[in-house]
Amino acid sequence: MNTMDKQSxxxxxxxxxxxxxxPVRSGLLQRVNAWVQAVDKVSFAVKKxxxxxxxxxxxxxxxxVGRTLLRLVEPTSxxxxxxxxxxxxxxxxxxxxxxxxxxxxxQDPYASLNPRMPIGESVMEGLHIHKxxxxxxxxxxxxxxxxxxxxxxxxxxxxxxxxSGGQRQRIGIARALAMNPKxxxxxxxxxxxxxxxxxxxxxxLKDLQSEFGLTYxxxxxxxxxxxxxxxxxxxxxxxxxVELTDRESLYREPLHPYTKALLSAIPVAHPGQTKERTxxxxxxxxxxxxxxxxxxxxxxxxxxxxxxxxxxxFKEVRPGHFVACWLAE
Amino acid sequence: xxxAQLDSETLSTIKEESWFVIVGRRFxxxxxxxxxxxxxxxFILTAIFANxxxxxxxxxxxxxxxxxxxxxEHLLGTDELGRDVFSRLLYAARISMFVTVFVxxxxxxxxxxVGAISGYFGKWVDAVIQRVVExxxxxxxxxxxxFFSAMLRGMTIPGLPDEWSKAxxxxxxxxxxxxxxxxxxxxxxxxxxxxQEFVQAARALGASDWKIITNHMIxxxxxxxxxxxxxxxxxxxxxxxxxxxxxxxxxxxVPTWGNMLQNVQERMWQQPWxxxxxxxxxxxxxxxFNYIGDGLRDALDPRLKL
Numbered sequence: 210m211n212t213m214d215k216q217s218x219x220x221x222x223x224x225x226x227x228x229x230x231x232p233v234r235s236g237l238l239q240r241v242n243a244w245v246q247a248v249d250k251v252s253f254a255v256k257k258x259x260x261x262x263x264x265x266x267x268x269x270x271x272x273x274v275g276r277t278l279l280r281l282v283e284p285t286s287x288x289x290x291x292x293x294x295x296x297x298x299x300x301x302x303x304x305x306x307x308x309x310x311x312x313x314x315x316q317d318p319y320a321s322l323n324p325r326m327p328i329g330e331s332v333m334e335g336l337h338i339h340k341x342x343x344x345x346x347x348x349x350x351x352x353x354x355x356x357x358x359x360x361x362x363x364x365x366x367x368x369x370x371x372x373s374g375g376q377r378q379r380i381g382i383a384r385a386l387a388m389n390p391k392x393x394x395x396x397x398x399x400x401x402x403x404x405x406x407x408x409x410x411x412x413x414l415k416d417l418q419s420e421f422g423l424t425y426x427x428x429x430x431x432x433x434x435x436x437x438x439x440x441x442x443x444x445x446x447x448x449x450x451v452e453l454t455d456r457e458s459l460y461r462e463p464l465h466p467y468t469k470a471l472l473s474a475i476p477v478a479h480p481g482q483t484k485e486r487t488x489x490x491x492x493x494x495x496x497x498x499x500x501x502x503x504x505x506x507x508x509x510x511x512x513x514x515x516x517x518x519x520x521x522x523f524k525e526v527r528p529g530h531f532v533a534c535w536l537a538e
Numbered sequence: 539x540x541x542a543q544l545d546s547e548t549l550s551t552i553k554e555e556s557w558f559v560i561v562g563r564r565f566x567x568x569x570x571x572x573x574x575x576x577x578x579x580x581f582i583l584t585a586i587f588a589n590x591x592x593x594x595x596x597x598x599x600x601x602x603x604x605x606x607x608x609x610x611e612h613l614l615g616t617d618e619l620g621r622d623v624f625s626r627l628l629y630a631a632r633i634s635m636f637v638t639v640f641v642x643x644x645x646x647x648x649x650x651x652v653g654a655i656s657g658y659f660g661k662w663v664d665a666v667i668q669r670v671v672e673x674x675x676x677x678x679x680x681x682x683x684x685f686f687s688a689m690l691r692g693m694t695i696p697g698l699p700d701e702w703s704k705a706x707x708x709x710x711x712x713x714x715x716x717x718x719x720x721x722x723x724x725x726x727x728x729x730x731x732x733x734q735e736f737v738q739a740a741r742a743l744g745a746s747d748w749k750i751i752t753n754h755m756i757x758x759x760x761x762x763x764x765x766x767x768x769x770x771x772x773x774x775x776x777x778x779x780x781x782x783x784x785x786x787x788x789x790x791x792v793p794t795w796g797n798m799l800q801n802v803q804e805r806m807w808q809q810p811w812x813x814x815x816x817x818x819x820x821x822x823x824x825x826x827f828n829y830i831g832d833g834l835r836d837a838l839d840p841r842l843k844l
Contacts, residue, residue, distance in 0.1 A: 279742050308744030321735040324841060325757040331736075334753075335743035368840040384739065 220254040221392055221424050222278065227251045227287035229273050233497065246496045247273045249448040250287070252523065253531075255392070260418065260425040262439030262456075264432060264471070266493055270448040271428045272316075275394040278426065279311055280304060291392070309339055312385035316397035318377035322369040328380045329355070329365030335388045354383040358413055375406035379413060386417060392424045399434060411438055432475050436460060441529075444468050447504045448496055450523055454530040464526065464537040466509050503535065511536055564837035571833020574826035581823060585631040594622035596629040597791050607809070614815055617801065627815055630793040633705050637778050637794075638823070641712045642770045648713070649720025650763055654751045656721065657728030668725070671718050679715055680780070686711045687786040701792040708787055712774060720766050727759030761835050768831025772824025779820065795819050 228251075230244040248270040255261045265271045276282040278289055280296065288295050296307060315321035322331055332351040336342060342350065352362045358379035369377055378398060385393055395414065399407040415438060417423060429435050435442055436456060443453040444467065452465040463469045470487040477484055489508045494500055500507050506516035515535050523533040566572060584591055608615045614623040656667040687708060695703040731737060731754065740750050779796025781787030788794050790801065795816040802812040 276738070281738050281741055305744045308742065311742075313739065313742045315735040315739060317735055321739055323736045323740075323754050323758065326753070334740065334745070338744050338746075338749065370841045381739070384743075388743065 218256045218258055221257040221292065222255040222426075223288075223290045224254065224274075224278070225252050225288045225290075227274065227277060227289065228285045229270070229277055229282060230285045243497050246448050246499055248277065248284075249499075251445070251448075251450045253443055253450060253453055255424055255426055256441075258418075258422055258424055259440040260427050260438050262435035262442040263426060263428045263445065264430060264435050264442060265445035266430065268493065268496070269445045270496070271430075271445050272396055274445070275313065275396045275426060275428050278394060279313055281313070305339075309335070309388045310391045311394070312388055312390040312392070313394040313396060314378075314381050314385050314398045317401055318374045318381060319369075319401075321381050322377055322384075324369055327366050327368055328372070331369075332365070332380065332384045332387050335384065339388070350387055351383075354387045355380070357386065357417065358383045373406075375402055375410060378402060378406075378410050382410075382413065382417070386421070389421070390423070392426070395425055395427045397428055397430070400429065400431060407434065414438065432471060444471065447493060447499055449504055449533065450531075451505065451534070452530075452532050453523075454527075458527075458530055464530065464532045465505075465534050466511050466536075467505050470510075503533070561837045565833050568829075568833035568836060570829040574829035574833070577822055577826040578830065581631055581635055581819070584628050585635050588625075588628040588632055592622075592625035592628045594625040596621060596626040596793055608811065614811060615809065617798075617812065623798075623812060623815065626793040626798060627795075627819065630795050630798055630816065631819065633701060633788055633792060634775060634778065634795045634819075635823070637705050637709050637712070637788075638771050638774045640706075641709045641716055641774050642767055644709075645713045645716030646720050646763060646767045646770070649717040650724050650756060650759075651751075652717065653721040653724030654728050654755045654759070657725035658732060658747065658751055658755060660729075660732075664725070667721070671721055674715065675718055683711055683715065683777075683781060684784060684786050686714070687781060691786070701788070704788050704792065708778065708781065712777065716770065716774070719770070720763055723762050723766055724756075724759050727762065728755045731755055731758050761839060764831050764835045764838070768827045771827035775820050775824055 227248055229248040230246055232241040233243040233245060234241055236242070251270075251274060253261070263271045263274065273282055277284045278296075280299075284297060287297070289297050291307065291311065294307075296304065299307070322328065326334075329348065329351050332354055333347045336347040336350060341347065348365075352365060355361070355365060360376065360379065360383070364372075364376075369380070372380065378401075382398075398414070399410050402410060411434065414425070418425065425438075427435065427438055439456050441453065441455045442459045444451050444459075444465065446467050452459065452463065452468045459468065460472065463472055466487070467489075470489050473485060473487045487510060489510075491508050494504070494507055500517070501520075502518050503509070503512070503516040503521050506512040509516065513535065519535075521533045521535045523531055525531050526537050606616045614627065617623055617626070652667060656664045690707050690711065693703075693707055694700065695706055698706070728751075737750060737754055740754055745753070775795065778787055778794065779799055782794055782797035782800055787796060790797055798816040799813055799820075802809070806813045
């Protein structure tokens with residue numbers, strides 16, 4: 210399948226030991242008395258032309274990862290290299306041309322467009338910032354992008370509140386696309402939409418990917434959506450990446466107990482069919498004070514004593530299959 | 539909406555001016571705002587053409603007919619020095635309108651930018667600006683205004699006629715204390731806007747801080763500022779009157795609506811119109827500005843269907 214030849218493709222984006230701790234301040238002097246360990250030593254690579262799905266529960270740090278890649282959130286440490294250049298070391302001047310190559314699509318279609326700006330202007334904004342073309346050309350590019358996502362020219366002068374959620378999400382896509390980027394972070398782009406609109410937006414994303422050769426980091430918490438769109442899938446738990454492999458192996462034979470639990474939670478459409486459920490006990494521990502050793506050991510059904518003491522490395526146990534678990538061989 | 543019916547060819551030819559056309563069309567639907575606009579325009583025109591419209595020299599004293607009742611010759615009668623009240627009212631519009639409009643537009647503009655910078659950059663920038671604002675707000679305004687006007691009273695701006703240099707100095711004093719309210723207002727708005735995804739999107743597009751502030755923060759926080767501005771316009775007229783009343787504002791013989799009102803205190807019961815007409819002017823101006831503000835706020839909000 211094409212997964213194989215995608216695996217042989219070069220890395221577009223390499224993330225190495227990315228860490229983001231948010232300070233918790235309190236008291237009169239606003240002293241930092243704790244750190245939220247939102248992302249802790251996460252490493253992965255995104256290959257050119259692929260879609261890497263990033264899944265995990267709410268609050269596991271997947272959105273923070275996505276925003277850090279674009280420097281919307283400044284990371285605590287680590288490195289992110291895009292086409293061989295470390296973007297975390299860049300000053301704002303060096304970063305600006307890179308903004309054209311890396312874009313983001315947001316989760317909330319109601320908050321992601323400026324309510325006081327006609328959507329045509331919003332789509333043109335990036336072109337304007339980077340001084341691409343004359344005003345007339347920019348307008349044409351914007352209209353062209355709107356048409357690509359199924360909107361018409363007369364929509365361009367309307368304001369965001371005149372559109373539905375799905376339409377706004379598509380406008381957000383057009384805005385990202387107008388920059389002609391290479392890489393797009395899709396931050397839960399469909400989780401705020403209803404199911405019929407979800408597939409429409411997903412299909413637009415897929416079509417655009419093949420038309421423009423885009424690379425996606427697709428953040429989601431819905432495993433079916435991720436299965437539909439991704440070539441490879443990464444699973445995060447409490448700021449750590451626990452498993453990363455191609456879609457087929459992840460859904461067929463997950464190695465990490467957390468991934469197994471997640472997959473067993475996908476509802477089955479057939480009424481007669483039963484499947485084994487792994488139900489996790491308890492809540493996700495607080496990222497303020499994560500468990501020692503493997504962060505999952507407090508809820509892991511197969512944890513052994515080693516798990517609470519030593520942290521497992523995120524290593525390649527099979528070709529292209531990374532897992533962070535002592536018990537995965 | 540009407541723009542939806544335009545065909546694509548017309549649409550592509552419409553560029554910058556269409557925004558004004560849309561806002562104008564929406565503004566016209568607000569009847570009271572239009573009435574307010576007409577009144578303000580009349581006041582502005584009379585202020586500009588006061589020298590043509592005024593039947594008498596507003597400074598010319600004629601003690602013989604002092605405190606005369608309204609008549610064919612003196613439409614609104616004369617004051618204690620026999621000056622024609624109607625003419626003085628026209629000339630007063632110049633100073634009063636100028637001070638009000640100048641003070642508020644400058645103060646609100648400063649407030650909007652300082653507030654947006656404070657809220658957007660946060661951290662120590664915000665801390666410093668807010669402490670300064672809080673400090674200034676704790677000071678009692680009127681005594682301070684008196685202090686500054688007294689200090690600057692002797693000052694004149696070279697090259698300007700005396701009444702204008704007085705008007706500008708008093709304006710600057712009023713501006714110094716006028717930007718505080720809108721600063722806090724805009725800062726609050728910007729603090730909530732800053733976290734919204736469209737701002738993140740603009741940053742991801744590579745927009746500079748300045749672009750984000752001017753294109754995203756300020757347009758979205760303008761609605762309460764416009765309300766604040768229109769309330770301020772009325773307030774400044776009264777404040778200027780208060781300063782003049784205490785003898786620290788623009789002092790006679792230069793007429794302003796404020797000091798005309800003050801001048802007639804003792805004669806209010808004998809010649810009530812002497813107080814009534816300057817009062818009416820202040821009242822109409824401040825009311826009109828308020829309605830214009832209402833109309834503008836609604837017209838500028840694309841989410842409101844009008």
